[in-house]
Amino acid sequence: MNIAIVGFGNVGRAAYEAVQAAGDMTVACVVGSPRRAAPDYVKDIWVTGVENVHAHGKVDCALLCLPTRACPAAAETLLTMGVNTVDSYDIHESIWDVRCQLDSVAKQHGASAIVAAGWDPGSDSVVRALMQAIVPRGITYTNFGPGMSMGHSVAAKAIAGVANALSITLPTGAGVHRRMVYVELQPGATLEQVTRDLKADAYFAKDDTHVMQVDDIAALQDVGHGVQMTRKGASGAAHNQQLEFSMRINNPALTSQIMAACARACAKQAPGAYTMIEVPVANLLPGTLEGNVRGLV
């Protein structure tokens, strides 16, 4: 499979590595930002603009490693060109709408798309759906962290007086989270004012939020993250069924690896758009179905 990496930030660079490490796919091109120079190691396959995706050979599937809100439009353009797409669109409440929008474009052009293909939404969604199916009554808690939240870090950076910020998500159990926000202040800003404004922001207002001043955000950077999902409930007449799934992972590496796996699913699914719970897990794997059933079932 010839893969295009669209966007070359944390996730895009990790996607390049995931595709390089896979035996059944090749990076055909990197679609980079016109405002950035191509790093040396991808200079020969660098293009700008998704419409130029075939410049270095016909692309089968594009991994959209773009800011979430830029994904649906890029996917539409590529699907219209007949190129399969995988995105890790992560605004939970709009996933269904984006899936339906891309589904009709994909079907019109004989292509397929996997939407919301990361770890949450994504592989966690598969485990949540499986837990729900096998223990149908009960409560699932998804506990994130400890790890850096991109969305909350960006929201913290937007507060007046903040020069740079890093927001760590800490799980406190039962799906409730604490936010530890580290800030570099701009000259003249006070921690008191920044703390007050940040705690009033919609991103933080509902959570236990702690704001701390540091000299150098870069010294705190770590892309490790984690999740623990628990479900306790009843199967048939039997109560107290206890399930747990947890991960401690490099975030962009896992996200992009899942996207690469979904490129395989695109090649196997009928034209249309799908979330990961609509795709058989066997379709994410390299190798033959027989080999995978013999080895994994």
Next chain:
Amino acid sequence: MNIAIVGFGNVGRAAYEAVQAAGDMTVACVVGSPRRAAPDYVKDIWVTGVENVHAHGKVDCALLCLPTRACPAAAETLLTMGVNTVDSYDIHESIWDVRCQLDSVAKQHGASAIVAAGWDPGSDSVVRALMQAIVPRGITYTNFGPGMSMGHSVAAKAIAGVANALSITLPTGAGVHRRMVYVELQPGATLEQVTRDLKADAYFAKDDTHVMQVDDIAALQDVGHGVQMTRKGASGAAHNQQLEFSMRINNPALTSQIMAACARACAKQAPGAYTMIEVPVANLLPGTLEGNVRGLV
């Protein structure tokens, strides 16, 4: 959906409860053994012989709660009648062959079958395949227990001098297990001789096996079981990705609940036979796809 419960042992009785608890299915009949009397609460829907499955109304799907080796033949008969089937066939090395055998029968008769639909093989297989897809290099360990192993208990009962037996599987880590075997002895048998013969049996020869004499096996009975699966490996260029899935569950209740969920998948899949890794998890759930994507993705 009208469901037939085929076999009425531990799993069959639990399947009855799982179907009763589901809002979208009804027990149409129980196919019982001709050697056993029908329990009062299912007397009115009791039949013998899978060919009589439609005696109390047309059946959509049959849950085969039979000894593993009896499943393929019963599935063939039912699929030939156009009835979907779900089994929890659990001999790992023959699953692919059974799946292929049933696949052609199912396709010929416009029916569908889910094969090996329990928790291992079954839901664990889905998680194993997902772990493999998202962390492609590394090792997965499946650690079973503590809980009763049916297969090992039956093997222990077959040893000369054993009146009754119960074999508990204990995980000792990295996919290695210890067997704790409790035996009631027949008059004249010695624990020394039974221990020697049992440890030489193929079921036990490779594991650390402890044999203990008890007066009453029935006093030890508990259908609780568990599993812990771990995978540590690399996604792209990032090593030390750590994943874990664990359950502490009532074994027949979980097995039969998974079978009931797979009855839904049968209704949604194209004719053919499938293992659970070939089925989207969304197809296991009641409700609409939109509702499930909005609620679980």
